[in-house]
Each structure stands twice: as structure tokens, then as C-alpha cells.
Amino acid sequence: xxxxxxxxxxxxxxxxxxxxxxxxxxxxxxxxxxxxxxxxxxxxxxxxxxxxxxxxxxxxxxxxxxxxxxxxxxxxxxxxxxxxxxxxxxxxxxxxxxxxxxxxxxxxxxxxxxxxxxxxxxxxxxxxxxxxxxxxxxxxxxxxxxxxxxxxxxxxxxxxxxxxxxxxxxxxxxxxxxxxxxxxxxxxxxxxxxxxxxxxxxxxxxxxxxxxxxxxxxxxxxxxxxxxxxxxxxxxxxxxxxxxxxxxxxxxxxxxxxxxxxxxxxxxxxxxxxxxxxxxxxxxxxxxxxxxxxxxxxxxxxxxxxxxxxxxxxxxxxxxxxxxxxxxxxxxxxxxxxxxxxxxxxxxxxxxxxxxxxxxxxxxxxxxxxxxxxxx
Numbered sequence: 293x294x295x296x297x298x299x300x301x302x303x304x305x306x307x308x309x310x311x312x313x314x315x316x317x318x319x320x321x322x323x324x325x326x327x328x329x330x331x332x333x334x335x336x337x338x339x340x341x342x343x344x345x346x347x348x349x350x351x352x353x354x355x356x357x358x359x360x361x362x363x364x365x366x367x368x369x370x371x372x373x374x375x376x377x378x379x380x381x382x383x384x385x386x387x388x389x390x391x392x393x394x395x396x397x398x399x400x401x402x403x404x405x406x407x408x409x410x411x412x413x414x415x416x417x418x419x420x421x422x423x424x425x426x427x428x429x430x431x432x433x434x435x436x437x438x439x440x441x442x443x444x445x446x447x448x449x450x451x452x453x454x455x456x457x458x459x460x461x462x463x464x465x466x467x468x469x470x471x472x473x474x475x476x477x478x479x480x481x482x483x484x485x486x487x488x489x490x491x492x493x494x495x496x497x498x499x500x501x502x503x504x505x506x507x508x509x510x511x512x513x514x515x516x517x518x519x520x521x522x523x524x525x526x527x528x529x530x531x532x533x534x535x536x537x538x539x540x541x542x543x544x545x546x547x548x549x550x551x552x553x554x555x556x557x558x559x560x561x562x563x564x565x566x567x568x569x570x571x572x573x574x575x576x577x578x579x580x581x582x583x584x585x586x587x588x589x590x591x592x593x594x595x596x597x598x599x600x601x602x603x604x605x606x607x608x609x610x611x612x613x614x615x616x617x618x619x620x621x622x623x624x625x626x627x628x629x630x631x632x633x634x635x636x637x638x639x640x641x642x643x644x645x646x647x648x649x650x651x652x653x654x655x656x657x658x659x660x661x662x663x664x665x666x667x668x
Contacts, residue, residue, distance in 0.1 A: 296321030297332045299339035301350050316348025334385040338378030345487065346494045352501050354590050356614040358600040366617060368590060373505035377490075379431050384467060384483070386432045388476050398432045465527045466513070489513040502590045507536065511580045521577060528583075529572045536583045537572045539642055544568060588645030591615040591652055594667040598625050615652050615668075616645045629662050 302315045318340040322332060343350060353360075353370025360367040361375070386398035396402065404412040411420050421429040467482045468474060474482070486509075493512040497503060510528055514521045534541030544565055551559040575582050591614060598611035613622050623634055636657040646652040649668040 293321045294323060296323050297336070299336040299343065301343050301348060318343035318348065335378045335382040338381035339374060341381075341487070342374060342377055342490070345491045351499075351503075351505070354501055354592060354614075356590050356592050356612060356617075358609040358612045359602060366613070366619060366622075368614070369502060369504055369506075373509075376506070380467065382428075383432055384479060388479065398428070400433075465510075465524070465531060469523060469527050485517055486513065489516050492516060504584065504587050507583045507587065511583065514580055522573065525573055525576045526569075529569060529576065534568060534572045536586055537575055538568060539586065539644070541568070541572075542642055586645065588616045589648060590617075591646055591649055591668065593618070595626055595665055596667060597627055597665060615656070616641065626662060627665050629658070629665075633658050633662060 299318060299320050301318050303317065303319065305312050305314065320333070320336045320340060322329065322336070351370045351374060353368040356368045357366060360371050367375075386394060389395045389398070402408075402412050403414060405414055408414075410416055413420075421427050466486045467479045470478075489509055489512045492515075493505075493508045496512070497508050510524060513524055517524075529537065533545040538544075544561070547559070548561055548565060551557075551561070593613055593615050595611040599608050600611055601608050611622075611625055620634060620638070623629065623637065640655050640657060644655075646655065652668070653663060
């Protein structure tokens with residue numbers, strides 16, 4: 293299909309015998325071009341597998357970002373979970389590729405100068421992947437190197453930069469963990485276990501539009517495979533820097549990261565961080581429900597005065613974010629907001645996530661002039 297590069301559920305098929313309905317069948321639409329089959333097929337197969345495990349349905353999610361469907365956008369929970377799963381499959385396919393063409397496409401063996409093709413030319417390398425929007429190289433390299441959780445664009449008030457810096461996925465959480473590079477057989481076994489855990493989760497979870505799917509999957513996996521509980525707990529806590537468990541976890545990581553940027557080796561605070569990591573493991577091992585203790589509702593804030601434009605699609609959208617997860621770089625786009633307001637906002641949210649829109653208005657400590665910019 294012209295322009296097809298996505299998965300969907302449900303279709304009607306017209307034949308000489310009439311029209312047949314397939315409302316719960318997952319499928320992929322692809323354009324008949326080799327580049328789609330070499331990259332898109334793996335990713336979209338992940339979506340189809342999830343749709344099948346969910347009983348032939350697409351999961352609903354809130355629209356909490358102006359650009360919700362991109363490699364790294366800080367999007368709603370359902371999109372993040374679904375895209376993370378699909379990206380992991382795409383990355384594993386590239387990492388374990390047997391075919392020379394696929395390895396060459398993803399793995400940076402060719403170093404091209406002069407008249408080298410655009411995608412392999414070193415002059416363009418920093419930008420060419422961005423022009424795909426799906427960012428296949430970012431998915432491959434960032435996922436392979438464990439860039440799972442991140443706080444991008446620390447100061448930069450550019451929505452596109454904040455939203456499109458790093459990949460997200462959970463292959464490292466389940467498939468690629470360990471002291472040595474896992475064999476293809478090990479990866480296949482772990483992915484099979486993840487599929488079983490996902491099927492169990494979908495069968496048991498009481499879902500709503502803001503279901504924390506990643507935590508649901510982790511807890512289902514822990515129940516099914518008790519021998520891997522500690523490994524999964526450590527992976528989740530380390531990759532998320534403990535934010536699901538400890539209200540002070542974000543500040544610990546920020547202080548360590550900023551000290552590293554300054555080469556301030558005396559203030560890396562590793563002893564305190566390692567003690568906290570040990571405490572996080574003990575808390576979750578004793579009661580996995582603690583992983584839900586820091587999860588709050590998604591509170592959608594729209595800023596009509598700020599327009600985000602994605603030129604490739606010719607689309608304009610008002611600035612939109614979730615008050616409980618918005619990054620500092622995005623928050624700085626709110627007209628008139630001050631450094632003091634941002635600091636108070638972050639401190640109050642770290643102390644206790646906002647329970648609803650009224651709680652946000654009461655505790656965010658924003659001036660009236662700033663609040664009037666936000667529709668909730």
C-alpha cells in the first residue's frame with residue numbers, strides 16, 4: 293500500500309463471495325519498497341505480536357505529547373510500552389543479523405567520505421538518521437548500548453531536541469542483560485519468556501487508559517520466573533535509576549551526572565548511590581507492589597500559545613505534556629515561566645507526584661500568569 297509502514301487491527305475483505313469481516317485480526321501495511329521490508333517489517337511485527345497477545349485489540353492511550361509517536365518522545369504510557377516492545381524486536385534483529393545486507397545497513401563498518409551515499413557519508417551521519425523520523429540507527433545503537441532511561445536537553449528549550457534525543461526500549465531489561473553478550477539461543481529463550489509474561493499480563497490486568505504496562509509486565513515476569521526475580525529487579529531499578537521506588541532517586545542521578553560532566557571526581561557519590569541501589573532491590577524483592585507507589589495519573593497540560601510544527605508531516609500541534617513526567621527542557625517553553633517556578637515545580641513533584649489537575653494547581657506553586665497558559 294502506498295505510504296504503508298504501520299501495523300493495525302481489523303479489516304474488511306471483499307471477494308467474489310462477498311465481504312468478510314476480520315475485526316480482531318492484526319496485520320501490517322507496507323509499501324512495496326525494499327528499504328521498508330529491511331527495517332520496518334521487524335518493528336511492525338512487534339506491534340502485531342502485541343496486538344495478538346492482547347486478544348486482537350490495540351491498546352488505548354492518552355495524547356500527552358505533541359509528537360507522541362517517535363523514537364524517543366516522552367509520550368503516554370501505552371505508546372511508550374508498545375513502541376519500546378517493537379523497537380526491541382527491531383534492534384535484536386539488527387544485532388543478531390545473519391544477512392550481510394542487514395548487518396551493513398545497521399552496523400557502522402563502512403566509513404564513507406567524498407562521494408559515499410548519503411546514509412553512509414560521514415559528513416551527514418549526525419543528521420541523516422534524523423531524517424527518517426523513525427531513527428533506525430538511533431534505535432540500534434542507543435538500544436544496544438543500554439540507553440533506556442534518560443533526561444535529555446537539560447537546559448535547552450527546544451521541543452524537538454528534547455523529544456528526539458534517545459531511543460527507548462526494553463530489550464536490555466529482559467533479553468540483553470548479563471556480564472557477557474548473550475547467545476542467540478539465550479536471547480530467543482528470554483524473548484519467549486517475555487511473550488508468555490505479556491500474555492499472562494494481558495489476561496489478568498485490569499486495564500484503563502493509563503495502565504502502567506511496563507510495571508505490569510515486570511511483575512508478571514517475576515511471578516512466572518521466580519529464579520530471575522533479582523536480575524529483573526536490578527535491571528529495572530538501574531535502567532530507571534530507581535525512580536519507581538525512591539522519591540530521592542532522580543536527585544541522586546542528577547547530582548552524579550552533573551558531577552561527571554564537571555569531572556568532579558570527589559563528588560560522584562557512588563557509595564551513597566550503591567547503598568540506595570541495594571535498598572531499592574530489597575524493597576522490590578520484599579514487595580513488588582512498591583513499584584506502583586510512585587506512579588501517578590497522567591495529567592495532560594496543553595499550552596495553546598506554543599505551536600509545535602513537524603514539517604515532514606505538515607502538522608501543527610499545541611505544546612502538550614504530562615505534568616507528572618514533563619522534562620525541564622519542555623517546561624521552559626511555557627511562556628513566562630521562571631527558573632524559580634521550574635525549581636519549585638520539580639521539587640514538589642519529586643516529593644509527591646500530582647494526584648489530579650486540582651492538586652497540580654494547588655501544589656505546583658506556579659504564578660497565576662503562568663497557570664493561565666495551561667489548559668488541563
